[in-house]
Amino acid sequence: MTATSSDRKLPMLARACAASLLLWFAGQACAQQQDPVATPAIKTESDSIAAQVIADALMLSGLGKVTLKDFSHDAREFLDNALHSPETANKANELLLRQAPGWAFLKDINFKFKAFDTANADVDTSLGFEYSFDRSFTRGSVGCKADPCTRALDFSLHADGNVAFDEDVNPNNFLDTRLSFSFFQSTGGVRALAPEQQKQYSDLVFEAGQLKRAADPAKFDAKVDEMLDIAASRLTTQFYFESAFDAHLESNQSFTEKQFVYAVRLAGEIKPWGSIWTNNFDALDNWSKFNLLDYPFAALRLLTGYDECGCFLPRGVSLPTVSVAIGTVDPQDEDPRTVIAGPGSYTRFNAEVSFKTPVAHLNGDVVSIAMNYRLYDELDAEAAVSAAGLNRFEYFVATLGTQNGPFISYSSGKLPFDAQSDVVYAIGFQTHLD
Amino acid sequence: MSGWSNNNRAHVFTWGGLLVLQQIRRTVDFDTAGPMAMTKLDFFSPTDSAQLRRTKATSLAAQLDNIFRLLHGGKFEAGFNATKAIGAMVGVLTTQTDTIETLGETVDDCYQF
Numbered sequence: 256m257t258a259t260s261s262d263r264k265l266p267m268l269a270r271a272c273a274a275s276l277l278l279w280f281a282g283q284a285c286a287q288q289q290d291p292v293a294t295p296a297i298k299t300e301s302d303s304i305a306a307q308v309i310a311d312a313l314m315l316s317g318l319g320k321v322t323l324k325d326f327s328h329d330a331r332e333f334l335d336n337a338l339h340s341p342e343t344a345n346k347a348n349e350l351l352l353r354q355a356p357g358w359a360f361l362k363d364i365n366f367k368f369k370a371f372d373t374a375n376a377d378v379d380t381s382l383g384f385e386y387s388f389d390r391s392f393t394r395g396s397v398g399c400k401a402d403p404c405t406r407a408l409d410f411s412l413h414a415d416g417n418v419a420f421d422e423d424v425n426p427n428n429f430l431d432t433r434l435s436f437s438f439f440q441s442t443g444g445v446r447a448l449a450p451e452q453q454k455q456y457s458d459l460v461f462e463a464g465q466l467k468r469a470a471d472p473a474k475f476d477a478k479v480d481e482m483l484d485i486a487a488s489r490l491t492t493q494f495y496f497e498s499a500f501d502a503h504l505e506s507n508q509s510f511t512e513k514q515f516v517y518a519v520r521l522a523g524e525i526k527p528w529g530s531i532w533t534n535n536f537d538a539l540d541n542w543s544k545f546n547l548l549d550y551p552f553a554a555l556r557l558l559t560g561y562d563e564c565g566c567f568l569p570r571g572v573s574l575p576t577v578s579v580a581i582g583t584v585d586p587q588d589e590d591p592r593t594v595i596a597g598p599g600s601y602t603r604f605n606a607e608v609s610f611k612t613p614v615a616h617l618n619g620d621v622v623s624i625a626m627n628y629r630l631y632d633e634l635d636a637e638a639a640v641s642a643a644g645l646n647r648f649e650y651f652v653a654t655l656g657t658q659n660g661p662f663i664s665y666s667s668g669k670l671p672f673d674a675q676s677d678v679v680y681a682i683g684f685q686t687h688l689d
Numbered sequence: 690m691s692g693w694s695n696n697n698r699a700h701v702f703t704w705g706g707l708l709v710l711q712q713i714r715r716t717v718d719f720d721t722a723g724p725m726a727m728t729k730l731d732f733f734s735p736t737d738s739a740q741l742r743r744t745k746a747t748s749l750a751a752q753l754d755n756i757f758r759l760l761h762g763g764k765f766e767a768g769f770n771a772t773k774a775i776g777a778m779v780g781v782l783t784t785q786t787d788t789i790e791t792l793g794e795t796v797d798d799c800y801q802f
Contacts, residue, residue: 365785387739389783396772403755407772416738431738440756441751445759453762457702460761464701464719479708479715486709495748499738522744526752532709556783571713576748576769578741609741611734627736652736659728664736 364388369417383419390411402447403493406440418508425508429670433503435520444493444528448485456485476635483532490528492542492571497522499581507672512590514671518582518605527571534564543571552612553625559615573612580605584633592645596637606630620657627652631671693723693790702763706756707769712749712791723790725754727782743783746781750778763800774799 365387371379390412397406416430446458459482468475499520506513509627527542536544555561562568583619585600586593611625636646649668656662695701704722707713712730727733732744732749738752754775757763765774777795781787 261770300739367785386776387742387785390738391776391779393703397769403759405751405754405771405775407775410777411743415742431740435740439747439751441748441755442751445755447759448762450762453760457698457761460705460760461695461701462702464695466718466719467720468716475718476716482705483715486705486756486760490709493748493755495744495751497744506712522741524745524748526748528710528752532759576741576745588791607738607741609737609745610735611731613731619714621731623731625734625736627734627741629738643745654736658733660799662735 288632298331311683326561347625348477369678383415383417383425385415387415399440399442401561403445404440404442406438409435409437409439411435411437412520416508422508428507429672430506430508431503432506433501433516435499435501437497437499437520439495439497441493441495446489446491448489456482459485478494487529487532490531492540493526493528495524500663501582505671512672513587514590515585515587516582516583516603518579518580518603520605522576522578524569524576530571534562534568535585536567539568540571540689542574546574548575548610549573549612552614555642561613561615570612573610575608575610577609581634591643595639595643595645601636602634604630604632604634614655617657620660622657625654629670659669692713692794693720695719697793697797698802699800700790700793702757702761702802703796706753707789707792709756710749710752722789723788725789726785727787727789727792730782732782733785739783743779745786746779746782747775750775750782753778757796757800757802761802763802765797766801769799780789 277362351467366384367386368382368384370382377440377506377563384472391411392412397408399406412432412434414430414432417425417428418430419425419428422428430550459478463475463478463482466475466478499522501516501518501520503516503518504513505516528536530543533543546569552573553567553569557565572593581602581604583600584603586598606629607627608628611623613621613623629648631648633640640646648671650666650670652664652666654662654664656664693700700723701719704719705711707722708715708717709791710731712732713725717725728761730749732745734745737745754771758771764772769777777799778792781792781795783784784791
């Protein structure tokens with residue numbers, strides 16, 4: 256992170272950021288009372304805050320004291336749209352994290368503004384945010400007989416969800432907060448180098464780390480090639496597995512509908528690292544060759560020239576990561592299912608599958624497609640519950656974009672507590688501290 | 690960025706480990722890598738639940754631990770073992786705004802090279 260502002264400027268920047276966030280909330284409160292784009296004149300409290308933000312920005316840039324009234328109608332309209340976009344809010348959030356220590360808790364929460372747009376023409380775009388939190392409290396080792404192998408016990412807290420400023424239009428109205436006690440095991444992945452080879456490899460990596468690619472691309476690439484020749488020959492397939500007992504609270508964003516869940520979970524992934532630098536289909540390991548899910552995207556990479564070899568290369572390391580769980584759900588008051596089936600717990604199967612793979616390069620960034628599918632299925636559900644469509648929830652989301660820039664996402668289905676099945680398109684901008 | 694130094698072997702090996710595992714592109718040099726956020730690493734998927742993201746992060750951290758110990762010959766600092774080192778790396782990998790520099794500092798805390 257690079258500090259570019261002087262100390263004198265920090266409070267004002269922080270104030271501008273805070274004002275942007277306040278404007279965000281104020282704008283939402285005003286949204287149902289007026290059309291901000293159609294009447295961009297200074298009429299509301301949010302506009303006066305916007306004027307203050309702009310004045311602060313202009314003062315910082317040395318342009319002197321200028322008010323919002325000094326801008327043309329088009330300029331005000333542009334600023335109004337910009338100040339109501341998730342990109343602006345994320346930038347403000349980013350600046351707050353950099354400049355104001357009091358907001359540092361947002362860093363661990365992975366807080367991100369986003370806009371939702373649904374296929375329902377009667378529903379306006381919904382602004383809101385998503386969050387995720389993940390912390391481990393204690394870990395304990397469980398011995399392995401031989402390297403490469405790691406086994407451990409873990410106790411941790413997780414939370415994630417989507418919150419809309421107008422809850423009625425939240426297309427993903429589902430918050431999940433859970434405590435987990437888990438065991439994991441990782442085997443394979445690397446074949447050890449002999450001590451003298453370790454020194455040789457370490458020196459090579461250290462030398463490569465001294466080079467700047469912009470200064471001499473050929474020299475840098477040659478050194479990296481040397482480094483990869485050794486490393487790639489020692490990489491093998493890694494098998495990762497974890498099992499856990501989870502106790503979690505699932506709710507909508509206002510907690511008017513909630514349920515406690517106690518479940519046993521299994522998760523794992525296979526990473527055939529040994530083929531990651533292979534540039535020949537025939538030389539791929541079987542895990543890579545039989546990753547049929549990646550075939551369409553391998554063809555797309557072939558078309559976009561993603562791989563230097565210009566060949567068809569399915570990626571074994573893109574094999575899906577899978578998690579399944581079975582547990583008891585204890586619904587609380589006001590839960591729609593309780594109204595139909597009466598009080599009492601029930602058994603539920605839950606699965607999550609994640610897949611991500613690159614498809615192209617764009618301006619030096621990797622464009623990837625990421626997909627996630629989640630299933631919540633009540634086992635032996637009563638007929639009335641099934642008839643009401645409350646026995647099974649499926650949710651699918653796919654995102655296409657770079658890791659730190661514009662993205663397009665599509666989602667369908669619903670999570671528990673979602674008001675209705677819906678197709679949601681989201682267009683946004685991912686911003687992070689870098 | 691003051692801490693991200695190519696004279697620090699833990700930092701350089703962190704960059705090298707991520708490059709070898711294609712978490713960053715092979716054209717990303719050491720200086721460029723430092724400020725990159727965890728969301729730019731290949732393992733990170735914006736569509737995953739926090740739970741599944743943690744599963745992926747733990748798997749990646751275990752493989753990085755393999756590379757540090759078995760390819761570089763790294764030893765654990767006093768008070769650390771594989772479990773604690775992996776836990777420390779997972780803490781960084783699952784914080785979206787943390788950077789590769791942060792990961793390098795964590796690796797420096799956990800391993801001797």
